[in-house]
Amino acid sequence: MAAGRDLEVGMAGTAVVVGAGVGGLATATGLRRAGWTVTVRERRTSLERYGTAFGIHPTAQAALDRLGVGEALRRHAVPYRRADIRTPDGRVRARLPLERIEKKGGRPELLISRPYLIDALLAGLETFGDVPVTFGENVTDVAALAAEHDLVVGADGIRSAVRTGVLGTRSAPRDTGTVAWIGIADFESDVHGETWGSGCFFGMTPVEPGRTNWYATVPAATTADELRPYFEGWHDPIPRILAETDPAGWIRYEMRHLYPALPSFVSLSAGAGRGRTGAAPAGAFALVGDAAHAMTPHLGQGACTAILDADSLTRAVGAHGPSGLPAALRAYDAERRRSAQRVAFGSRTLHRFVSTRRTALRDALVSLLP
Numbered sequence: 487m488a489a490g491r492d493l494e495v496g497m498a499g500t501a502v503v504v505g506a507g508v509g510g511l512a513t514a515t516g517l518r519r520a521g522w523t524v525t526v527r528e529r530r531t532s533l534e535r536y537g538t539a540f541g542i543h544p545t546a547q548a549a550l551d552r553l554g555v556g557e558a559l560r561r562h563a564v565p566y567r568r569a570d571i572r573t574p575d576g577r578v579r580a581r582l583p584l585e586r587i588e589k590k591g592g593r594p595e596l597l598i599s600r601p602y603l604i605d606a607l608l609a610g611l612e613t614f615g616d617v618p619v620t621f622g623e624n625v626t627d628v629a630a631l632a633a634e635h636d637l638v639v640g641a642d643g644i645r646s647a648v649r650t651g652v653l654g655t656r657s658a659p660r661d662t663g664t665v666a667w668i669g670i671a672d673f674e675s676d677v678h679g680e681t682w683g684s685g686c687f688f689g690m691t692p693v694e695p696g697r698t699n700w701y702a703t704v705p706a707a708t709t710a711d712e713l714r715p716y717f718e719g720w721h722d723p724i725p726r727i728l729a730e731t732d733p734a735g736w737i738r739y740e741m742r743h744l745y746p747a748l749p750s751f752v753s754l755s756a757g758a759g760r761g762r763t764g765a766a767p768a769g770a771f772a773l774v775g776d777a778a779h780a781m782t783p784h785l786g787q788g789a790c791t792a793i794l795d796a797d798s799l800t801r802a803v804g805a806h807g808p809s810g811l812p813a814a815l816r817a818y819d820a821e822r823r824r825s826a827q828r829v830a831f832g833s834r835t836l837h838r839f840v841s842t843r844r845t846a847l848r849d850a851l852v853s854l855l856p
């Protein structure tokens with residue numbers, strides 16, 4: 487609990503969430519459901535309604551159900567049931583484990599485009615009467631926020647000001663030497679999955695009817711003009727997707743991850759400010775989503791892990807009550823840190839495996855997959 491701020495037992499607390507991305511909006515919804523007074527500070531001047539499709543794993547769907555936004559999610563999401571790993575000439579090497587995910591989770595993986603997921607989360611917040619987001623606020627002074635609120639949540643992405651303000655700069659975004667290009671084509675492909683080449687790969691998934699979500703990774707220096715030649719001669723419909731979509735609509739995505747992994751997702755201190763002593767600033771802080779464990783997109787878990795963090799943190803805060811904030815933060819860290827960091831490690835390992843130029847060895851290993 488923030489130094490100098492005492493909560494009366496039974497009264498809900500006040501929280502400020504920094505960042506109105508997937509993690510921030512989900513956290514704000516969960517805190518409101520727990521009865522807290524919440525404001526969200528977002529540095530952009532409005533919610534960005536762009537982005538391609540996110541895979542939503544059954545565990546993240548269950549978390550969205552608990553946050554009260556499962557129905558809104560399902561209104562626009564499509565199931566992802568069959569996808570193969572192919573060679574550039576179109577031979578199927580293996581199948582992505584979607585059937586196993588469905589069997590284990592009791593429901594299929596879903597795909598939803600980012601704008602619809604943001605809408606679903608906003609709808610969740612609107613059920614409480616208003617959307618408490620202040621736009622155009624680039625948060626820099628986290629100690630000042632902590633002095634005014636019982637809990638500060640850093641949901642401010644890979645370059646998190648809350649993370650550096652509380653935990654310093656030892657963990658920072660690291661380049662992987664590759665970029666992802668992502669987009670949506672205006673026709674529906676019946677081929678889904680990933681095609682792995684030498685040092686680059688191309689993926690296609692369903693999204694809304696009549697459209698195809700695609701993503702490609704290539705070496706970092708590649709410009710939009712240089713993207714198409716990488717995939718010349720690859721199987722259908724990859725060249726068609728790149729030929730028929732306007733590069734103006736493609737998004738270039740730096741592939742970075744947070745390294746080294748954080749020693750904690752939370753901080754609770756009555757100490758003096760970091761600037762003066764090197765200690766964490768006074769107050770109660772929690773990090774969620776990319777701020778806590780930004781990862782490469784290879785396992786498709788960026789949005790899922792942010793949602794799971796939000797659900798876990800806000801359940802813990804709700805269960806322990808405002809006077810139990812220290813226990814709630816410890817419970818959140820225990821439930822999420824190792825699990826999210828394992829996913830981030832797996833994603834980084836898959837990145838290396840997929841991006842290798844030693845394709846003969848990689849493809850032989852892939853062929854051994856069940």
Ligand SMILES: Cc1cc2nc3c(=O)[nH]c(=O)nc-3n(C[C@H](O)[C@H](O)[C@H](O)COP(=O)(O)OP(=O)(O)OC[C@H]3O[C@@H](n4cnc5c(N)ncnc54)[C@H](O)[C@@H]3O)c2cc1C
Nearest residue numbers: 505507508509529534537538624625642643775776788789
């Ligand atoms: C506009 C946008 C489009 C995206 N599109 C895709 C996509 O198509 N495919 C994909 O795989 N991933 C995409 N991502 C990334 C993906 O959303 C995240 O990796 C994942 O969902 C985790 O979300 P997050 O909420 O932790 O972080 P983010 O989604 O990065 O959200 C962080 C939010 O915090 C805000 N913020 C940052 N610093 C401050 C500050 N100092 N003060 C106040 N606010 C701050 C940012 O403006 C942003 O809105 C996108 C992210 C954004 C912001």
